[in-house]
Amino acid sequence: MVKYQEAALDRTFSALADPTRRALLARLEAGEDMSVSDLARPLPMSLPAVMKHLDVLSDAGLIQRAKNGRTVSCRINAAPMEDAMKWLIQYQRFWTMSLERLAKFLETRKK
Amino acid sequence: MVKYQEAALDRTFSALADPTRRALLARLEAGEDMSVSDLARPLPMSLPAVMKHLDVLSDAGLIQRAKNGRTVSCRINAAPMEDAMKWLIQYQRFWTMSLERLAKFLETRKK
Numbered sequence: 001m002v003k004y005q006e007a008a009l010d011r012t013f014s015a016l017a018d019p020t021r022r023a024l025l026a027r028l029e030a031g032e033d034m035s036v037s038d039l040a041r042p043l044p045m046s047l048p049a050v051m052k053h054l055d056v057l058s059d060a061g062l063i064q065r066a067k068n069g070r071t072v073s074c075r076i077n078a079a080p081m082e083d084a085m086k087w088l089i090q091y092q093r094f095w096t097m098s099l100e101r102l103a104k105f106l107e108t109r110k111k
Numbered sequence: 112m113v114k115y116q117e118a119a120l121d122r123t124f125s126a127l128a129d130p131t132r133r134a135l136l137a138r139l140e141a142g143e144d145m146s147v148s149d150l151a152r153p154l155p156m157s158l159p160a161v162m163k164h165l166d167v168l169s170d171a172g173l174i175q176r177a178k179n180g181r182t183v184s185c186r187i188n189a190a191p192m193e194d195a196m197k198w199l200i201q202y203q204r205f206w207t208m209s210l211e212r213l214a215k216f217l218e219t220r221k222k
Binding site: 006009010011012013014016017018019022025026029031076077078079081082084085086087088089090091092094095096097099100102103 | 117120121122123124125127128129130133136137140142187188189190192193195196197198199200201202203205206207208210211213214216
């Protein structure tokens with residue numbers, strides 16, 4: 001695999017290896033833009049700590065930030081997750097569930 | 112999500128965030144057990160360095176090691192990858208490719 005792709009995967013997996021950052025992405029999963037302060041509010045940590053996590057997500061390309069006046073809004077960008085998925089999917093023959101069953105399983109859990 | 116699941120995901124994503132560890136898993140992907148020395152041979156680093164990477168993979172449950180006399184053999188264990196996949200799949204509506212197309216795409220690349 002080409003070097004820059006490897007480096008991008010390093011950043012993606014590393015960014016996902018933290019429960020706060022996964023929680024931030026889960027909150028953005030609804031698809032709507034959220035302000036940094038709205039994202040930070042329910043978290044048991046300081047705003048600067050949340051902003052550091054957002055920096056890591058942004059460096060990995062997992063979120064996009066935009067400034068509107070004094071408000072910074074965040075939006076999910078799932079392209080790096082798709083690349084992570086492409087890497088993981090190579091091992092699917094070792095899994096117990098097929099991709100199709102996995103997708104259906106998650107669909108039923110959402111209801 | 113339950114705490115221990117979060118900790119397991121932390122370890123999995125963190126273990127995958129390194130090109131050497133991903134390369135080790137890719138070599139084990141053929142499905143056959145490999146000895147530590149066979150795994151280490153093509154890598155541009157010392158045997159102890161490789162063994163540290165194998166420790167990380169083992170702690171994350173991504174490989175299993177077994178001792179036969181003086182040889183330690185490694186085998187892939189993809190269950191943690193399946194859990195990582197289950198986490199990533201929640202974001203599939205943001206991806207450009209459906210799971211089915213993704214699987215087919217990878218199939219054609221292998222040929």
